Amino acid sequence: MLQIQVIRENPSYVIERLKVKNFDATELINNILEIDTQIRQTKKTLDNNLMEQGKLAKSIGQLFKEGKRDEAEAMKAQTAQLKADEKELQTELSDKDRKINELMVLLPNMPHTSVACGKGAEDNEVVYQEGDASAFSTPALPHWELVKKYDIIDFELGVKITGAGFPVYKGKGAKMQRALINFFLDSASEHGYREVEPPYVVNEASAYATGQLPDKEAQMYHVDLDNLYLIPTAEVPVTNIYRDTILKASDFPIKNCAYSACFRREAGSYGKDVRGLNRLHQFDKVEIVQVEHPDKSYETLEEMKQYGMSLLQRLGLPFRVLRLCGGDISFTSALTYDLEVFSRAQEKWLEVSSISNFESYQANRLKLRFKDENGKMRLAHTLNGSALALPRVMAAIIENYQTPEGIVVPEVLRPYTHFDIID
């Protein structure tokens, strides 16, 4: 959520920035400002009312103490009107608070000044590319055929047990999966991230704080009986560690990483690019999350991007880095880099990581603040990124490392798999 103070101080700037996201905020902001003025007006009246009541109450208490019963009783009558007014003002205020909040959550985060305008994915800027991103010259199989051939991932079995999008990893497939998780977690630890194992199910407050609610409700699995949500990413529980927290400037940077299974309903996305491991309802991911000083957050974003890239380099996969344009960047992000691996059998770029700086947008909802050098309260910046999402990395490895003899295990994973080929 944007800060009301920012909107109040410079509404036209906010409107201008949001245009980059193809979002016309003019009317919304006008409404917000109008209600904001009313709220402050009402608040003032209410405060005065309460002050009056407080004074009367004290006087009455004093009179009783002095035994001036009659005077006290007379004074009681004076409070009646104040109380009636108070009730009215309270209702008015809470109505308006609710209303402004409803409008505030409709405003996306402002994109960083380096974010270009653009309609959608086609306007994203490729900022880096490395590795052999060409098709195989010899016949090659897509991963959904290879996994069948070597019996390492079973989609039909998942359908039987649960439904589409819940594959069963078997034998060396399961071990490979576990190897990737451990490789990612160990690498993150080496880079100073503290490992965290979070809950996979969160309450409403947590889902709201990181922005999944209210807008992305349909994307999450919901446990009705307990009113809990299955996490769509470890970002939700891990970031919520810092909900309602006040840090010291010296606490930065705060670096956490977590492995978790992720659950996404992917409502409405059937039919396109969903074959095999490309889009699942349940998948594994290692997430990195940082909380930073506002002055440092962009430096940190670059570092996180570099870290994500290093993982793909070590796995020997061709990849590229995109800077998302205004049309493709997420609602809550100010700047996002996507990492994509090239799948040489599908001849397609597959997104395996999305690394974002949310600036204070999440922190505002989280109430994640810190005392700066001058002892002033400020919102911290939050960042997160996948490092990495497993299924598409797995797909790329399976496809890119296929040979007539079998699927060769990338060098860095062998200490974890204890085998070097899947055949």
Added chain:
RNA sequence: GGAGAGAUGGCCGAGUGGUCGAAGGCGCACGCCUGGAAAGUGUGUAAACGCCGAAAGCGUUUCUUGGGUUCGAAUCCCAAUCUCUCCGCCA
């Protein structure tokens, strides 16, 4: 699932209708003391919102949350949530 107890500031903990944003302690910050440290000692130590704004100052709110009683609620009543203990069940 059954029975009971509880929820107070960063933490512990006092407080059963008024002057309580809340004693005391711990912690933390700064100072004194010390060659340096410990101990000791002094001072300070919440946040949100508003008053055009910075500082100062002022006002309101906040003792889990939401309602209620009352001129006045941390304190009384109701509900929700959470935690703990015992029993049952169970990885």
